[in-house]
Amino acid sequence: MKQERKRLFIDIKTSAREREKLINLAVENGCNTVVFSLKDPFFKSKSSKCLKLTKRYALNIEAGGRDLPLLLPKRLFLFQPGLFRMEHGRRKMDRHFCPTNPKTISIIAQRAHFFISRAMEKMDAPRIFHLLPEEGHENTWCQCPACRAFRPAEQYLIAVNTAADVLAQFDSGAQLVYIDFDREPDAARVKPRDNLLVIG
Numbered sequence: 005m006k007q008e009r010k011r012l013f014i015d016i017k018t019s020a021r022e023r024e025k026l027i028n029l030a031v032e033n034g035c036n037t038v039v040f041s042l043k044d045p046f047f048k049s050k051s052s053k054c055l056k057l058t059k060r061y062a063l064n065i066e067a068g069g070r071d072l073p074l075l076l077p078k079r080l081f082l083f084q085p086g087l088f089r090m091e092h093g094r095r096k097m098d099r100h101f102c103p104t105n106p107k108t109i110s111i112i113a114q115r116a117h118f119f120i121s122r123a124m125e126k127m128d129a130p131r132i133f134h135l136l137p138e139e140g141h142e143n144t145w146c147q148c149p150a151c152r153a154f155r156p157a158e159q160y161l162i163a164v165n166t167a168a169d170v171l172a173q174f175d176s177g178a179q180l181v182y183i184d185f186d187r188e189p190d191a192a193r194v195k196p197r198d199n200l201l202v203i204g
């Protein structure tokens with residue numbers, strides 16, 4: 005029988021002591037899964053108190069969250085602004101990026117490869133990843149001539165599909181959670197990959 009996952013999302017800024025408290029409390033309340041950001045130190049360290057704790061309670065580990073902006077480093081803006089989103093004719097570094105630029109997609113794939121391969125070492129199958137847009141800015145996407153053909157939710161899905169393809173190369177049974185925030189009935193120009201799991 006597939007066990008239902010009750011999740012605790014750990015914010016990357018949470019201190020070691022606070023993590024311990026949160027995990028203990030969550031387990032007392034029936035939580036069986038902890039979700040860490042892709043760039044969380046949890047995935048970097050070989051041993052940590054947090055890791056011992058998750059092992060002691062045999063918790064499922066998941067990776068990701070509001071991590072989509074991590075996949076395109078902001079430092080690239082200086083020399084390659086075309087990777088980033090356009091607003092009123094100007095490229096902007098903040099929020100999301102230009103997903104119809106093949107260079108953007110290639111960087112997203114490389115970064116996804118790096119983060120997924122690292123996180124996977126601390127996760128057991130069935131593996132679940134999360135790749136959600138920036139909170140409160142779900143609709144802030146690219147208005148360049150090529151992207152204008154796609155709604156924000158579709159632009160988001162183009163990026164998520166890229167990460168889903170990378171994930172499938174590593175683990176064909178793994179799933180990637182995304183949000184469907186597009187309520188338009190004809191929003192099917194970009195099809196979600198089979199290893200995507202929708203929430204929202």
Ligand SMILES: [Zn+2]
Nearest residue numbers: 102146148151
């Ligand atoms: Zn664009």
